[in-house]
Amino acid sequence: MFKILQYSFYDLVRSRWSYVYFFFYLVLGFALLFLNSSVSKSVITLMNIIIVLTPMIGTIFGVMYFYSAREFTELLLAQPIKRSTIFLGQYLGIALSLTLSLVLGLGVPFMIYGVFQSSEIWNFGLLLVSGSFLTFIFVAIASNIALMHENKIKGFGYAIFIWLFMAVIYDGLFLISLVVFDEYPLDKFSLIATMLNPIDLSRILILLKLDISALLGYTGAVFQKFFGTNTGLFASIGILMVWTGIPIFFIKKISSKKDF
Amino acid sequence: MIEITNLHKRFGKVQVLEGISLEIKGGGIFAILGPNGSGKTTLIKSILGMVIPQSGTILIENKPIKDQWEYRNNLNYLPQIAQFPENLTVEELIGMIKNLRGQTANDKELIELFGLAPFMDKKLGNLSGGTKQKVNLVLAFMFNCPLIILDEPTTGLDPVSLINLKGLINKEKEAGKTILITTHIMDFVDTMADEIVFLLEGKIYFKGTVAELKKKSTQNDLEHAIATILTEKNV
Amino acid sequence: MRQLLFAAAIFLCANTPINSAFGNTLEVCSTCKITTITEAIAKASPGDTLLVKSGFYQEGEIVINKPLVLIGVDKPIIDGESKAGILVISADSIVIKGLIIQNVGVSYTKDYAAIHLSRCNYFTIEDNELRNVFFGILVEKSHFGIIHNNKVSSNATKEYSSGNGVHIWHSDNMTVTNNHLSNLRDGIYFEFVDESHIANNISTNNLRYGLHFMFSNNDTYYDNEFINNGAGVAVMFSKFIGMKRNRFYKNWGTASFGLLLKEIYDAEIEDNIFEENTIAINVEGSTRINYKNNNFIRNGWAVKIRGGCYANIFANNNFIDNSFDVSYNSKMNDNSFNNNYWSDYTGYDLDKDGIGDVPYRPVKLFSYIVNQTPETIVLLRSLFIDILNFSEKVSPVFTPDDLVDATPKMKVIQ
Structure with a gap:
C-alpha cells in the first residue's frame, strides 16, 4: 500500500x-498575521475559512482525482496488487497531500510569527487537527461517490451536494428544528445534532477553545461542560474518527465489487 | 492452465457473458474472436479479476482466482486502450511497474526493439497513440510470465513494429508460454493462432483450430469463414 | 445644624488639618502614652486630631461618636482579626486618612465594614488602604462626603459571602474619586443616592458589578475604568445619570456585560469606550437616553435591546468588529440610529460626503433568531448563518424594517 x-x-x-492550494494557505496565513498582528485573532478568522474550505477542497479534489486517475487505477488493477491496497493507497495519497498543503501552508507563517511561544499553540493545533480530519473525511466521501458513479458530471454533482448539505443545508435544518x-x-x-455533522463538530470544538465561547451563553455552558472534559474531547475525536472510518470502509467495500 | 466454468456476467440489464465454459491448456497462442460487444474484453478482464462475474468460477493453475491477487504475479496483460497517468514520464512509468512487481525485467531490450529510447523522459500525456502502444507493449512483455494476455495488441502500430510484435509473440510461444489474444486483424490470427475461441452474444460459438473453423464454414479464407458464421447466425 | 455647617466649612478651608488651629493632637503608638486607638478616642475631645503612628493595632469595633481627625503616619495597620467591623463612626466632620485597615469579619446578618459611617455629614475618607474587607466603606444616611484615593480589596469568591467596596445608602452629595476597588462583590454600590459624583476610579475583578446604581438620581460617573468584572456597571431604576468617558473593558463571561441599563430615564452616555465585553450595553425598559460618540470595539453584542425602550438616540458612535452590532427582540422600533460608523457596512459613497449612500441595517437576522431561541447560538459562525444574514440584508423580513442608520459614516469617527 x-x-x-x-x-x-x-x-x-x-x-x-x-501548489495552488499550498500557496493559498501560505498567503492566507501571512496576510492574516500581517493584518491582525496577533496570533489569537488570526486563529478565529482562520476557523471560518478552514471549516468551509477544507471540506470543499477535499470533496472537489477527491472526486477529480479518482476520475482522472482511472487509467492509473486500471494499470494497477492488472498488476499483482490487492484491490483494497490500490484504492486505500490512492485515498491516503490524496488526503495526505491535501493535509500537507494545509499544515505546511499555515504552519510556516504561524511558525515565523512565533506560534510556539504563544499560548495559542493549542488552539492553532486544534485548528490544524480539525482541518486535517475534515480533509480525510471529505476526501473519503468524495472517493465513494466517484467509485459509485461512472458519469463524471453526476459524480461531481453528488459530491458538491454532499458538501453543500453538510456545510449549509444541515445547519439550516438544525436551525429550523x-x-x-x-x-x-x-x-x-x-449536542447530538452537532456531533452528527463533522463540520459542526469541528466548529464547536474550536469555538469552545476560543474567547468567543462566552457568546454561546447558557447553551455554550452545556456544551463546555461536555466538550471541556476529557471524555468530551475523546468522544469528539472518536466521532471524527468514526466519520473518517465509515467512508474508508465503504471505499474498501465498493471497490472490491466494482468492475473496470 | 485456465479453466472457466459457467461464467455469467451482466452489466446492469445487459447480459454480456452467458455461461461461458472454457478450458485452455498450457502452451500456444489462443485467439479470442467475436464481433463488437460479444464479450471478449469482459472475458479477459474476468480472468484478470478486473471484472467480477455474477456466477461461475475461474481457475488458473487449478486455483480459483476469486478475491485473489497473487496469481497476477504470473501473468502479463496488455490493455486494449493504452492510457497512462499523464504526469509520469515513460521512464518513471516503467520504473514504477518494475518497482511494484519486484520481478526482474528485460525492459532495456524491448525499449531498443521498439525504438523508445528518445521518448524515455517524455511525459506520457504528450506521446502519440502509436508510441503509447509501444510503451504498453514494453510493459506487457518485460516480465517473464507463463501467461500473457493481449487485448488488441496491433492497434496503432506501424508495420515494422507489427513485425517486431509477431516476433516477440512467437518467441514467447517457443518458450512454452500461453498467450491469449483478442484482435480484429484476421490475417494476424491466420498466421499466428494455434486455436480460436469464437464468442457470439456472450456464448462460445466455436472452439478449435483455424483449419477446423475453415472446414466448418466451408470457406478457405478465415475472414470469409467468420463472415459466413455471422451471416448464418443472423439468418 | 447651622453650627455644624459652620464647623464643617472651617474644616474644609483648613487644608492641613494636622496643624489645625483648634483642637489638640493626640499621638498613638506602642511607646506613646496612649497605645490603642480606642483609648485615644475615649480621651479625645470633639475636634481633636489623632496621629496614629506606624505599628500594628489589633483592634475591632472602634466606635467614633464625636468629630475627630484620624491620621495614620507611615501606614499604621489596624487589624480587625476577622471578627466584626473595624471603624464604626456616627459623627459629623470626620476625617480618616492614611490608614491600613484589614481583616473585617464576615457576617450573613450584619454589614461589617472596614469603615462604617452612619448619619455622618462632611466626612473625608482619604488615602487609606482597606484589605481583606467584607464591606469596605459603608455609608448610611449621610450628606456631603468625600471618598478619595482609597484602595479597597478583598478576595470575594461567592456573592452571598462578600460585600461591596464602597457602599452608599440613602445619602446625597457624595464624591467618590480616584479609588481602586478590586475582588469585591460590587466595586461601588449606590442605593438611593442623589446628586453625587463618581470619577477616575478603577474597579476591577469584582464578582458582580464594577459599579451599581439602584434608585439613584441626578448622579454622574466620569472617567472611570471597569475591567474584568462580572459586569461593568449596572444602572437600575434611576433617572438623570450622566455616564461619560468611562472605559468598559473585558467584562467577558457567559452572562457578562459592560453596562446594564434597566428602567432608567433621561441618561447621557457619551464618549465611553466599550471593548471586548460579552454584551457591551444591555438595555431593558429605558427611555430618552442619548448614546453619543461611544466606541464599541470587539464586543459580542454591542447593544442588546430587550424591549420597552423608547426615544433613545444612537448618534456618532463607532461600532467596530462586534459579533452583533444591535440586537432586538421585537419588530417594534422607536429608537433612532444616525451618523454612526459600522465596520460591517459595505455600502458606497458616490458623492464623497463621508456618508454612505445606502442605509445600514444594524440588526442581523441571526441576532433576531438568537433572541427568539437562544439555543440557536450554537450555529454561530456557520456558513449557513452568513448566507441567512446576507439574504435578510438584501430583503428584510424579520428584522424591524425602520431600524436603519440612514446616514452611516464611511470612516471611523475620531
Missing part, C-alpha cells in the same frame, strides 16, 4: 493544484 500511496502522492504533489421545537429542552438535541 505504501508504494501506491507514494505514487499517488507524488503524482498529486507534482500537479499544479497542490431548534426554532420549531422551541418549547422543549434542546440542549441534548443540539
Whole structure:
C-alpha cells in the first residue's frame, strides 16, 4: 500500500493544484498575521475559512482525482496488487497531500510569527487537527461517490451536494428544528445534532477553545461542560474518527465489487 | 492452465457473458474472436479479476482466482486502450511497474526493439497513440510470465513494429508460454493462432483450430469463414 | 445644624488639618502614652486630631461618636482579626486618612465594614488602604462626603459571602474619586443616592458589578475604568445619570456585560469606550437616553435591546468588529440610529460626503433568531448563518424594517 500511496502522492504533489492550494494557505496565513498582528485573532478568522474550505477542497479534489486517475487505477488493477491496497493507497495519497498543503501552508507563517511561544499553540493545533480530519473525511466521501458513479458530471454533482448539505443545508435544518421545537429542552438535541455533522463538530470544538465561547451563553455552558472534559474531547475525536472510518470502509467495500 | 466454468456476467440489464465454459491448456497462442460487444474484453478482464462475474468460477493453475491477487504475479496483460497517468514520464512509468512487481525485467531490450529510447523522459500525456502502444507493449512483455494476455495488441502500430510484435509473440510461444489474444486483424490470427475461441452474444460459438473453423464454414479464407458464421447466425 | 455647617466649612478651608488651629493632637503608638486607638478616642475631645503612628493595632469595633481627625503616619495597620467591623463612626466632620485597615469579619446578618459611617455629614475618607474587607466603606444616611484615593480589596469568591467596596445608602452629595476597588462583590454600590459624583476610579475583578446604581438620581460617573468584572456597571431604576468617558473593558463571561441599563430615564452616555465585553450595553425598559460618540470595539453584542425602550438616540458612535452590532427582540422600533460608523457596512459613497449612500441595517437576522431561541447560538459562525444574514440584508423580513442608520459614516469617527 505504501508504494501506491507514494505514487499517488507524488503524482498529486507534482500537479499544479497542490501548489495552488499550498500557496493559498501560505498567503492566507501571512496576510492574516500581517493584518491582525496577533496570533489569537488570526486563529478565529482562520476557523471560518478552514471549516468551509477544507471540506470543499477535499470533496472537489477527491472526486477529480479518482476520475482522472482511472487509467492509473486500471494499470494497477492488472498488476499483482490487492484491490483494497490500490484504492486505500490512492485515498491516503490524496488526503495526505491535501493535509500537507494545509499544515505546511499555515504552519510556516504561524511558525515565523512565533506560534510556539504563544499560548495559542493549542488552539492553532486544534485548528490544524480539525482541518486535517475534515480533509480525510471529505476526501473519503468524495472517493465513494466517484467509485459509485461512472458519469463524471453526476459524480461531481453528488459530491458538491454532499458538501453543500453538510456545510449549509444541515445547519439550516438544525436551525429550523431548534426554532420549531422551541418549547422543549434542546440542549441534548443540539449536542447530538452537532456531533452528527463533522463540520459542526469541528466548529464547536474550536469555538469552545476560543474567547468567543462566552457568546454561546447558557447553551455554550452545556456544551463546555461536555466538550471541556476529557471524555468530551475523546468522544469528539472518536466521532471524527468514526466519520473518517465509515467512508474508508465503504471505499474498501465498493471497490472490491466494482468492475473496470 | 485456465479453466472457466459457467461464467455469467451482466452489466446492469445487459447480459454480456452467458455461461461461458472454457478450458485452455498450457502452451500456444489462443485467439479470442467475436464481433463488437460479444464479450471478449469482459472475458479477459474476468480472468484478470478486473471484472467480477455474477456466477461461475475461474481457475488458473487449478486455483480459483476469486478475491485473489497473487496469481497476477504470473501473468502479463496488455490493455486494449493504452492510457497512462499523464504526469509520469515513460521512464518513471516503467520504473514504477518494475518497482511494484519486484520481478526482474528485460525492459532495456524491448525499449531498443521498439525504438523508445528518445521518448524515455517524455511525459506520457504528450506521446502519440502509436508510441503509447509501444510503451504498453514494453510493459506487457518485460516480465517473464507463463501467461500473457493481449487485448488488441496491433492497434496503432506501424508495420515494422507489427513485425517486431509477431516476433516477440512467437518467441514467447517457443518458450512454452500461453498467450491469449483478442484482435480484429484476421490475417494476424491466420498466421499466428494455434486455436480460436469464437464468442457470439456472450456464448462460445466455436472452439478449435483455424483449419477446423475453415472446414466448418466451408470457406478457405478465415475472414470469409467468420463472415459466413455471422451471416448464418443472423439468418 | 447651622453650627455644624459652620464647623464643617472651617474644616474644609483648613487644608492641613494636622496643624489645625483648634483642637489638640493626640499621638498613638506602642511607646506613646496612649497605645490603642480606642483609648485615644475615649480621651479625645470633639475636634481633636489623632496621629496614629506606624505599628500594628489589633483592634475591632472602634466606635467614633464625636468629630475627630484620624491620621495614620507611615501606614499604621489596624487589624480587625476577622471578627466584626473595624471603624464604626456616627459623627459629623470626620476625617480618616492614611490608614491600613484589614481583616473585617464576615457576617450573613450584619454589614461589617472596614469603615462604617452612619448619619455622618462632611466626612473625608482619604488615602487609606482597606484589605481583606467584607464591606469596605459603608455609608448610611449621610450628606456631603468625600471618598478619595482609597484602595479597597478583598478576595470575594461567592456573592452571598462578600460585600461591596464602597457602599452608599440613602445619602446625597457624595464624591467618590480616584479609588481602586478590586475582588469585591460590587466595586461601588449606590442605593438611593442623589446628586453625587463618581470619577477616575478603577474597579476591577469584582464578582458582580464594577459599579451599581439602584434608585439613584441626578448622579454622574466620569472617567472611570471597569475591567474584568462580572459586569461593568449596572444602572437600575434611576433617572438623570450622566455616564461619560468611562472605559468598559473585558467584562467577558457567559452572562457578562459592560453596562446594564434597566428602567432608567433621561441618561447621557457619551464618549465611553466599550471593548471586548460579552454584551457591551444591555438595555431593558429605558427611555430618552442619548448614546453619543461611544466606541464599541470587539464586543459580542454591542447593544442588546430587550424591549420597552423608547426615544433613545444612537448618534456618532463607532461600532467596530462586534459579533452583533444591535440586537432586538421585537419588530417594534422607536429608537433612532444616525451618523454612526459600522465596520460591517459595505455600502458606497458616490458623492464623497463621508456618508454612505445606502442605509445600514444594524440588526442581523441571526441576532433576531438568537433572541427568539437562544439555543440557536450554537450555529454561530456557520456558513449557513452568513448566507441567512446576507439574504435578510438584501430583503428584510424579520428584522424591524425602520431600524436603519440612514446616514452611516464611511470612516471611523475620531
